[in-house]
Amino acid sequence: MEKMFETVIGLEVHSQLMTKSKMFCTCRSDYQNSAPNTRVCPVCLGMPGMLPVINKKAVELVIETGLSLNCEIATETKFDRKNYHYPDLMKGYQISQFDLPIALDGYLDIELDGGDNKQIRIERIHLEEDVAKLLHRETFDGEKYSLLDINRAGVPLMEIVTHPDLRSPEEAHKYLTGLHAIIKFIEVSTANMEEGSFRCDANISTRYVGDANYGPKVEIKNVNSFKSVFQALKFEEIRQRAAISKGEKIVQETRGWSDERGTTISQRSKETSSDYRYFPEPDIPPVYIDKKWITAVKSQMTELPKVKRGKFVDEYGINDYDAELITTTREISELFENTINEIKHINIDLKKSAKSAANWLNVELPRLLKDQNCSLSEIKASPLNLALLIKLIIQGQVSNTMAKSVFDESFLNGENPVDISSRLGLVQINDKESLTSLIEEVLGENPQAIQDYMDGKDTASRYLVGQIMKKSKGTANPKLASELMETALKAQQ
Ligand SMILES: [Zn+2]
Structure with a gap:
């Protein structure tokens, strides 16, 4: 052999x-x-x-x-x-x-x-x-x-x-x-x-x-x-x-x-x-x-990434991939843990919020740092503000798209997300009445689209919802708006 x-x-x-x-x-x-x-x-x-x-x-x-x-x-x-x-x-x-x-x-x-x-x-x-x-x-x-x-x-x-x-x-x-x-x-x-x-x-x-x-x-x-x-x-x-x-x-x-x-x-x-x-x-x-x-040195030591990963997966329910990314650096893992501590104080679903926090820190934060060409120490990342932003999202007060602008503003200048969203008029429209009156306006302005819908064109209702988003400057709750639009169009038939 x-x-x-x-x-x-x-x-x-x-x-x-x-x-x-x-x-x-x-x-x-x-x-x-x-x-x-x-x-x-x-x-x-x-x-x-x-x-x-x-x-x-x-x-x-x-x-x-x-x-x-x-x-x-x-x-x-x-x-x-x-x-x-x-x-x-x-x-x-x-x-x-x-x-x-x-x-x-x-x-x-x-x-x-x-x-x-x-x-x-x-x-x-x-x-x-x-x-x-x-x-x-x-x-x-x-x-x-x-x-x-x-x-x-x-x-x-x-x-x-x-x-x-x-x-x-x-x-x-x-x-x-x-x-x-x-x-x-x-x-x-x-x-x-x-x-x-x-x-x-x-x-x-x-x-x-x-x-x-x-x-x-x-x-x-x-x-x-x-x-x-x-x-x-x-x-x-x-x-x-x-x-x-x-x-x-x-x-x-x-x-x-x-x-x-x-x-x-x-x-x-x-x-x-x-x-x-x-x-x-x-x-x-x-x-x-x-x-x-040795004991004195030990008492100053941080938990190792492996230990933190285990904790993040078991206690906060985030997946292995997210846990791996979160623990790439000590700065990010500490930011994540501090955010979780804030979340525990503001009474929102822990696992849902943890997943969201991991996403903001793993995806949106690197994007922001890249856009601004700066490092984490140069911006005003605040665990409390991130927790508040997550609360706004979970409660449906800002949409995911709007949340990005709020996140950027908050992490760049340290401002409270609640203040930012009301200052920028980004609070999501979730009430049916406001949405219904927007729908009526849009339908009144687009008779051709209604006709297209009657003729069986699927794209027509999507176009009309797009008009609502445009009119509301992106603040309409898109899911609710499209449900209501569907009902309104059926009523036209
Ligand atoms: Zn010397």
């Missing part, structure tokens, strides 16, 4: 932590929005004799991430020096964590095609400092040179490492998007891939199904989008299988991904940890994490 190949993938994600200051000094960590080399001090410049001081917040953000990814939190953790020389490394070593990371032995579930869950084990999450940024340039006559921006040096970075549990580029993609969603939701990192605050290195090897040992692994670096990670892994999977089929040996090495060429390119043979000559950082004492500290 022909032997089947099996792909083995492990991922290392580096994610910048959302702290105000850097990992070991008081420089601000907002390196993206500052002029080059303005966020620097003797510590992050790597001057001799300077002493690093741990950023407590950074440690707490890793604890929070660890708890969110089902990890054990170490009771004792320490920092180590990882030694290597490169122009972006100011001190000639990076302060990282070697054998005692903050969090270990966690997992993240991914959903496989077909609906089954697969547990991807997380080996460790450790804390380290980022390095400076090198910008490669060229003069007009082709001379190459590099610029160094040290603002990023010392920014806190956590590294989340999986066991080699992933078996395909598709699984790797699912893990990455799942991890990214959690990191963003718990707000420990902006996790912005374009800005480099969420970066991925992937280890991939190939073996035959049933082999106990792993094949030599290739590490792919320089991948900065989900799409590129997927493409790079796909390329490497095919390359390795083809090589093995031809009887070639896979070399353990680091390969870079080129978006332009769509291939991985050999960069250097892979280092092992002994190449870095790790040793404990002598300037930083070990950190002890006791139960009290």
Whole structure:
């Protein structure tokens, strides 16, 4: 029987932590929005004799991430020096964590095609400092040179490492998007891939199904989008299988991904940890994490999206798809929950209103933000106003079409929907008398349409209802208007 190949993938994600200051000094960590080399001090410049001081917040953000990814939190953790020389490394070593990371032995579930869950084990999450940024340039006559921006040096970075549990580029993609969603939701990192605050290195090897040992692994670096990670892994999977089929040996090495060429390119043979000559950082004492500290971090944590989704489906009766969308970001899920709390106070059907709230937040809100070209923080989204609008709709006081204008006005300037609908004259005409007199007017003006109706043209009654909507500037209740019109036309016969 022909032997089947099996792909083995492990991922290392580096994610910048959302702290105000850097990992070991008081420089601000907002390196993206500052002029080059303005966020620097003797510590992050790597001057001799300077002493690093741990950023407590950074440690707490890793604890929070660890708890969110089902990890054990170490009771004792320490920092180590990882030694290597490169122009972006100011001190000639990076302060990282070697054998005692903050969090270990966690997992993240991914959903496989077909609906089954697969547990991807997380080996460790450790804390380290980022390095400076090198910008490669060229003069007009082709001379190459590099610029160094040290603002990023010392920014806190956590590294989340999986066991080699992933078996395909598709699984790797699912893990990455799942991890990214959690990191963003718990707000420990902006996790912005374009800005480099969420970066991925992937280890991939190939073996035959049933082999106990792993094949030599290739590490792919320089991948900065989900799409590129997927493409790079796909390329490497095919390359390795083809090589093995031809009887070639896979070399353990680091390969870079080129978006332009769509291939991985050999960069250097892979280092092992002994190449870095790790040793404990002598300037930083070990950190002890006791139960009290973990409890304090826990008490500040938000519910995870998965927990919220379950609650939204079970308690508020919204469907899985809506629940998924609502929990894409923390902002929206909180807006939804606060709206539900308001709805509970104003005495309208909870499940009906929850469905409506989900619809406004999943469909109309993104439309409004797109139209206005702005973000949620720039408008005046109010849970109370959304709840009041939903009440107006459920009670039939504004139609769905009119409600859109009310929603836009309310979310843009914070005004109460009841005031807006009366100010704009958008209150729906639901009373039969007003509608009947409108119908009489319209019938009087359109004898031809009445004749058409008599002649059996179906479109005639729709045309007449259209005239009512026009006359009432869209405020007539369309359903009631068409029922009454039908009765009035029958009476004409
Ligand atoms: Zn500094």
